[in-house]
Amino acid sequence: MxxxxxxxxxxxxxxxxxxxxxxxxxxxxxxxxxxxxxxxxxxxxxxxxxxxxxxxxxxxxxxxxxxxxxxxxxLGAMVKEVKQSGRLKLAMIGGFNWNAVEGEYCTIHTASGKKVRGTILMHETTVHVYRGAGDLKRDENHIEVRLDEKVFSAQDTRALGIEVGDFVSFDARYETTESGFVKSRxxxxxxxxxxxxxxxxxxxxxxxxxxxxxxxxxxxxxxxxxxxxxxxxxxxxxxxxxxxxxxxxxxxxxxxxxxxxxxxxxxxxxxxxxxxxxxxxxxxxxxxxxxxxxxxxxxxxxxxxxxxxxxxxxxxxxxxxxxxxxxxxxxxxxxxxxxxxxxxxxxxxxxxx
Structure with missing residues (x-):
């Protein structure tokens, strides 16, 4: 055996x-x-x-x-809304807490097959601007995707092929340790x-x-x-x-x-x-x-x-x-x-x- x-x-x-x-x-x-x-x-x-x-x-x-x-x-997410800022509002797939993916790198999978990279963040992440940001609720109204593309509007984001209903996957970050642990999403x-x-x-x-x-x-x-x-x-x-x-x-x-x-x-x-x-x-x-x-x-x-x-x-x-x-x-x-x-x-x- x-x-x-x-x-x-x-x-x-x-x-x-x-x-x-x-x-x-x-x-x-x-x-x-x-x-x-x-x-x-x-x-x-x-x-x-x-x-x-x-x-x-x-x-x-x-x-x-x-x-x-x-x-x-x-687990994952879908694009719920393309915001006027060009960033993305998400809808959950599966049961998890938003804080579990805050700060995680992600990929948006467009209908055309194009992949666009981004980061899942609080809208009010910058502590030098948003006082008390750490106390805000982590939910779909505050969490968004910052795209790694030059976008300044919803029109710019849509020009990349991103639309409502596109799937969003979270990076696995797979790693093994000498002590025998396996870490990954x-x-x-x-x-x-x-x-x-x-x-x-x-x-x-x-x-x-x-x-x-x-x-x-x-x-x-x-x-x-x-x-x-x-x-x-x-x-x-x-x-x-x-x-x-x-x-x-x-x-x-x-x-x-x-x-x-x-x-x-x-x-x-x-x-x-x-x-x-x-x-x-x-x-x-x-x-x-x-x-x-x-x-x-x-x-x-x-x-x-x-x-x-x-x-x-x-x-x-x-x-x-x-x-x-x-x-x-x-x-x-x-x-x-x-x-x-x-x-x-x-x-x-x-x-x-």
């Missing part, structure tokens, strides 16, 4: 993924990258009408299926996506025999609530969302273990399946934390709300400062990879009649 996790390959792939702009609604480029990765490793896949990718490995039992999902879409959920791609590659290259037909679902709309709530094969019995563990005061999750979620804002996850994951972690000496995420939802909970009759669970690497400038540790990625492999090669949860 130790060969499942290749640190160098994992970090290289993760860096590539976080640097491909993919705010929810603007994911064609990253899904194209996913498709090319799978083709390069001779892994067949299908695409849904929404642009998601599904890979299927046939198992010994083809009557009962498993599904694991991670998502490639991230968009680790939610590109860390998990990386691990699923690496797992699929390992299964294919090593002809791993799976006990059940297993689907890998790479969704592209999770941050806005409906990435994995459709296109689920009717034979699927167990549905696993592979997504970040939430870290903070009162949380058990950390950056060094795999986080298994017992409950989030949607309610408890399937008890027996969650206990099965805990048992696998214990049996494999995989470092884990069991946790509850108070303000959180996943593609697994979206599938339940959509009415699918599946047993659902959630686990993934612990991510510090979620929906901001995030961080995890290589230990957490390795623990998650180990639990993923243990799960897909394990017997299915037995339920009493």
């Amino acid at each position: 130790n060969n499942v996790f290749n640190q160098q390959q994992t970090l290289s792939l993760l860096e590539q993924l976080v640097n491909i702009a993919s705010p929810s609604g603007y994911t064609a480029n990253i899904m194209r990258f996913m498709g090319q990765f799978l083709q390069d490793h001779n892994i067949p896949y299908t695409k849904t009408n929404k642009g998601a990718i599904i890979v299927t490995f046939k198992g010994d039992n083809d009557d009962q299926h498993r599904l694991l999902t991670a998502h490639t879409d991230t 968009h680790l939610d959920d590109k860390a998990s996506t990386t691990l699923l791609l690496q797992l699929m590659k390992y299964v294919k290259e090593n002809s791993v025999k799976l006990p059940y037909t297993t689907h890998f679902y790479i969704s592209n709309n999770e941050e806005i609530g409906y990435g994995g709530n459709s296109n689920i094969p009717e034979q699927v019995v167990e549905y696993i969302a592979v997504d970040m563990g939430a870290i903070g005061d009162g949380q058990a999750s950390d950056e060094y273990t795999v986080s298994i979620c017992a409950k989030d804002s949607s309610g408890p996850y399937h008890y027996e399946l969650t206990q099965h994951l805990i048992g696998l972690a214990k049996a494999g000496n995989i470092d884990y934390k069991l946790d509850i995420y108070p303000y959180y939802g996943s593609d697994a909970s979206a599938a339940i709300r959509a009415g699918y009759d599946v047993r659902h669970a959630l686990f993934g690497p612990g991510i510090e400062s979620s929906h901001a400038y995030e961080r995890t540790h290589i230990d957490s990625l390795q623990a998650t990879a180990a639990l993923l492999y243990a799960y897909i090669t394990s017997p299915m949860v037995e339920m009493e009649d």
Whole structure:
């Protein structure tokens, strides 16, 4: 099992993924990258009408299926208004706080394909002009984009091809440290996506025999609530969302273990399946934390709300400062990879009649 996790390959792939702009609604480029990765490793896949990718490995039992999902879409923004000054007012994509992106470099993706660089700032940033600027509310009425172009009016900005509805992506600023930390925006959920791609590659290259037909679902709309709530094969019995563990005061999750979620804002996850994951972690000496995420939802909970009759669970690497400038540790990625492999090669949860 130790060969499942290749640190160098994992970090290289993760860096590539976080640097491909993919705010929810603007994911064609990253899904194209996913498709090319799978083709390069001779892994067949299908695409849904929404642009998601599904890979299927046939198992010994083809009557009962498993599904694991991670998502490639991230937080971002759209141009809400081209101001008379030539600067841009933004509308959020996904749930984050404006202060989490204040001062961040960004890219405006125009309809023509042109990319324009800028910086997200408070309108009242200059302390030599705006007294008390630090006390002003960080919201859509004060936050704006300063373009790195000579613009003096809305007309100048529109001449660049920028219009209302253009997508705005935030720079990832990916970095690894000698102490094993990985710092970047968009680790939610590109860390998990990386691990699923690496797992699929390992299964294919090593002809791993799976006990059940297993689907890998790479969704592209999770941050806005409906990435994995459709296109689920009717034979699927167990549905696993592979997504970040939430870290903070009162949380058990950390950056060094795999986080298994017992409950989030949607309610408890399937008890027996969650206990099965805990048992696998214990049996494999995989470092884990069991946790509850108070303000959180996943593609697994979206599938339940959509009415699918599946047993659902959630686990993934612990991510510090979620929906901001995030961080995890290589230990957490390795623990998650180990639990993923243990799960897909394990017997299915037995339920009493």
